[in-house]
Structures are given as C-alpha cells and as structure tokens.
C-alpha cells in the first residue's frame with residue numbers, strides 16, 4: 001500500500017519552495033526557485049506552477065494528489081484570493097488558487113502562512129497530537145494560527161487569527177498595520193530594532209553600537225548585547241517579552257490552549273524573550289486557564305511553512321478520518 005503523499009508549496013517573499021511530503025512527515029523531492037516578486041503576480045504564479053509540475057513529475061504524483069500552498073498576507077482560503085501582501089508588491093485581489101488550477105490542472109488548498117504553520121505544528125511539530133494549540137510566528141512581522149478542538153479556527157472568510165495585531169497597549173507605538181499598540185509593534189524584529197535604535201543614540205547605547213559595528217541594528221544585535229550582560233539591551237528584550245506574555249495571556253483566556261508554540265526568525269532571541277514572557281503571563285490570564293500550559297519554541301525551522309502546507313493539504317481538521 002502506498003503511503004499518502006501530498007505536494008506542499010511555500011510561497012515566500014524571496015523563495016518559492018516545493019516538496020513532496022508523506023502523511024508521516026517525510027519530505028522528499030525538494031526544489032526551490034527565486035520568487036522574483038518585482039516582476040508582478042503573473043510571473044510569480046507561473047513560476048509556482050512550473051515548480052509544481054517539476055516536483056510532481058519527478059515524484060510521479062498524479063493530478064489527484066492533494067496540494068497545499070502556504071502564502072503570506074490575508075488570503076481567503078474558500079475562494080483562493082490573496083487580498084494583498086506586504087512582501088509581494090502589486091498583489092491586490094489576486095485569484096491565486098484559480099490561476100494555479102488553470103496552469104497546473106491541480107486543485108490547491110491555500111491559507112496564510114501563520115494559519116498553515118499552526119496546523120503544521122499540531123500535526124508534525126512540537127505540538128504533534130495537540131488538539132488545542134496557539135502558534136505565534138515572530139519574525140519581520142508577527143503572524144499566528146489557532147487550532148481549537150483539533151480544527152483550524154480562521155473565521156467567516158478565513159482571515160482570522162492575526163494574533164500579531166491584538167492590542168497589548170492602547171497607548172503603545174504605531175504598528176505596520178496602521179493600528180496602535182499591537183503585539184507586533186513590540187515583539188517583531190523591526191520593533192525590537194526600533195527600540196534599540198533609540199537607545200543606541202544615548203549614553204546607554206555603547207554595547208549596542210559595539211555589537212552593530214558598521215551594520216544596522218537588528219534583533220540579533222540586541223540579543224548579542226544582552227548576552228554580554230548589557231542592561232539596556234536586556235530592558236528592550238524584557239519589554240518585548242512582556243508584550244508577548246500579555247498577548248499570550250489573552251489567548252490563554254480565550255482558547256485555553258494546552259500549548260503555545262513560538263516560531264519565526266526572532267527565535268534567535270531564545271530565552272531572552274521567552275523568560276520575561278513566561279513571567280508576565282500570570283498577570284494577564286486566569287490561573288485555572290493556564291494550568292498545565294506549555295510554552296515552547298517551534299522545532300520545524302525553515303521547513304515550518306512546508307509542513308504547514310502539507311497539513312493544510314491533508315485537511316484543516318486533525319481528525320485522522322480527514
């Protein structure tokens with residue numbers, strides 16, 4: 001008997017990646033291409049379809065094999081339309097699902113990368129077998145996904161679970177989304193770098209300037225300064241971590257998850273971020289709701305989106321019958 005295999009596609013701002021993945025999570029026939037986002041949506045969609053054809057041809061995957069696509073930005077997974085995406089210029093109301101079906105002859109399931117990653121963590125990651133899980137991607141932006149009762153929770157038009165844009169401070173800084181005081185405006189890479197830029201210009205900023213050298217100040221710069229014991233860098237990460245803890249406390253009250261998984265590029269900060277988050281959570285949720293709660297880093301690394309797309313292709317419901 002053949003094991004069930006799907007085609008997983010990760011559309012990113014820099015690379016398009018595709019692979020064949022088994023229901024057990026074995027990843028083969030991996031290929032990637034540059035996104036070339038500057039050439040506009042049609043060129044990118046053509047490259048995705050070509051990559052799909054190449055991988056499926058190589059793996060002998062029939063036209064009826066399930067396909068999952070993880071893409072950035074708000075996407076309606078019911079219609080396959082990408083409303084817009086900050087990482088891909090000129091993507092406005094792009095019928096990605098329909099165009100891929102026309103070009104490849106395959107029906108695809110689409111979802112935004114945060115929602116996909118939530119499913120991937122619940123099926124393949126540290127949350128394997130967990131029916132109630134909240135996933136947060138801390139990176140350039142902050143994305144998320146919610147699995148509740150073994151199902152992906154994403155609202156009426158599939159646009160839900162924008163966990164990075166919950167308010168943690170009504171009088172906080174402006175966010176990239178236009179809102180005020182979002183989690184992202186405290187804990188994203190850009191927000192940490194913004195806070196560090198301010199401090200670097202003061203007498204407290206010597207360690208930050210030293211770590212940055214002639215390059216820009218990034219979240220990694222702040223982490224390096226904090227590890228060398230710099231109190232200013234530690235204060236910046238403490239604030240970002242407390243914002244993360246406040247948001248997680250809210251999610252704990254709403255969803256009562258068994259596990260909160262944190263992934264994304266800001267993972268380089270490690271416990272410098274998660275320790276203050278852990279310490280803050282009790283200030284922001286009921287004791288009963290957080291009993292037994294686990295908070296862990298994702299272990300899927302660069303393949304998070306591919307595993308997420310795989311999980312999406314296998315079904316938005318974790319029940320093995322689906």
Ligand SMILES: [Zn+2]
Nearest residue numbers: 165175177182
């Ligand atoms: Zn926001």
